Amino acid sequence: MSVRLKLGFVPLVDAAALIVAQEAGFFADEGLEVELSREVSWATIRDKVAFGALDAAHMLAPMVLAQTLGVGSERAAMVAPLTLAMDASAVTVSTRLGVEADPSGRALAALVARRRELEASRLTFSVVFPFSTHNYLLRRWMAEAGVDPDRDVRLTIAPPPRMAELLAGGVIEGFCAGEPWNAVAVAAGVGTIAAHAAEIAPGAPDKVLGVTAAWAGANPATLDALVRALVRALAWAQAPENRRSLAALLSGPDYLGLSPEIVAAGLRTVAFGAPRPAPEQAAWLLAQMRRWGQVQGDDAAARVVYRPDLYARALGIA
Template sequence: MTRLRLGFVALNDAAALIAAGAKGFFAAEGLEVDLVREVSWATIRDKVDVGALHGAHMLAPMALAATAGAELRPLVAPMALNLNGPAVTLSSRLAGVIDPAASAQGLAALIARRRDEGASGITLAVVFPHSTHNYLLRDWLSRAGIDPDRDVRINVAPPARMTELLVSGVVEGICVTEPWGAAAVTAGAGRTAVRASQLWPRTPDKVLALAEAWAAENPEVVQALVRAILRGAAWAERNRPELAALLSEPAYVAAPAAVIAPSLEDMIFHAGEANAPDPAHAAWLLAQMVRWNHLPVGVDAAAIAARVYRPDLYRAARDSLAAG
């Protein structure tokens, strides 16, 4: 048995990894995997970088940013873990004073009104600067004429703290992957303003990220790992009621199954080649990183996308599963 440590954050889209462990798919591939729950994305990134984790459930833009920079070890993403999942949830206080049917435009009007009155601005939260959540939120705001860097404050917080921040009034809106937006709605603290799938159908979110050098040195282990997680993703797609109960366990997402179950409805774990790492997704994310000055203009986005997103590794694992 090959022993591995994989990190994850308490979110619905860790489902493929969690199912691969709970349903014996790792063991069937000769892998003994310790799933390590981490609190924040920064911790996930840093532990993969120093080798404390062999790989992780990771924000797709985080993997791209790590490889684009000079400070961190390059990463590869041999598979995507899900599509859809994020949502923008505004506090019930805001939802009570803006039009829910046109929430971005209503938010723009409220910001202008507060500015004219000299009142405090709007504070929103995302899970990490390099995240689909940040870029979707910024794009949604900018479509309504809101400058994300001038008209609002965008803070960063761990996903599992988002509900608490909205309930306590520290922030007035969050963009986070489920179930934490749903948890805020259930608590009466928020209302869903827009789902990622409404802005971009089949929104990319998380990938399996591995250190590039380690993946190159361990090709057979990588293939076994991807096969096991593909089986976990397929199981998650087909068994959502049982998945909700599994994710609700204290070692995993640790939210009530009654909250998790409906929050799974919009998510795609495996259907329609959802696990293929799509270079078009990487291209959009990199374009947003340049747009918001997270990467320099002129960066070779195509080279970064091709280096990180590895559909060749995905196809090899998928095809060996089909042949078996």
């Protein structure tokens, strides 16, 4: 008898594990009957998991920490038994700015300085969620170039699929988001990728599998089966010989709804090959959250939320 689950995702290439596990039958092999639910925003994902409308979801790596700490939302103890992707995002700037690929951020800093001298309005950039690796990557990229992200520019929040549209419309001048939405902006001729995540903070965790601690405790065998299916899917997605097939699969109308060519462009830098949820990664995220005034205190959340022991249990690793 199969176990029925409803899993949420936001249309991004780093949702690949959920989509591959569904389409390749890896969930079914583990006795899981899964419904995938494409969600419109990260806040929707967060709330639906917390209140049980979703059993688990593709979630922002820092979101599960914030939720457990009760910052930005009602407190809900979460666990992350699996890392779904790293290096899956980029900073894209409007072609109107005339800034080329610039991992150092110096060209942006020069532009900001000129606008300050002219007393021009601040440039507006968007990130996908306050508690997101994208927020911390964009801030780090700016800060290391001498730009104060809280004073020298204006930061707003927007869902990933809207970023290219907002850039084209002149509502924002840049963004940091997951792929393939950077590739979409480039293909439309409205954006230039200034820096990839791997050029700003290599190996920074991007997305995790998120479940409530209560659900994990009540459903250990189901969680183990879910982790096993997703680990198998991650290995398939990471294999170079599968990247073309992966792009075609993700491009489907129920998933990303984009051309395989654009999806393939967005997949070039994404790493699926490190699924163990490392508390060291959580500690890095908490350090960023402290740096930018979102949380205070020690790294206890890193130990209770990022759970390599659950990953090891599912795979039978001693």
